[in-house]
Amino acid sequence: MKSKKLKKKARQTNTHVFLSMVNEKTRQSKRRLDSMRAEALRLVEDQGVEERIRKCMCQACYYGAARGYMVGHAFTRWKCVVCFAIHEHPNTRVPVLCTACASKHGLCSTCMADMDMKLRTKEYKRRTL
């Protein structure tokens, strides 16, 4: 009799532990989903537009910046593909264009795409080559 009682109690404890695990995971998952939704909304509505334009970044680079890039934290010298000036960048993920050239030509400094994602019909002319 006593052991039956103990078994029942153990089963109840297991069920309780299992339920609280499931519920904790559900809460975590909900929080992840909420932040994914917020992030998606931020992208869809281009909520960071002012900072994005200030940094001369296209939407793909700006909103994708936090994902999937390995960045080394070392000052890195790089050359702008338009004005050929040498610049220094605080990490290894160096831009392609300097901000001056990027904003002058309406291009993303990180990937050289058109800032408005419009395909251009006129051939791009460099100042020097």
Ligand SMILES: [Zn+2]
């Ligand atoms: Zn430049």
Ligand SMILES: [Zn+2]
């Ligand atoms: Zn870009």
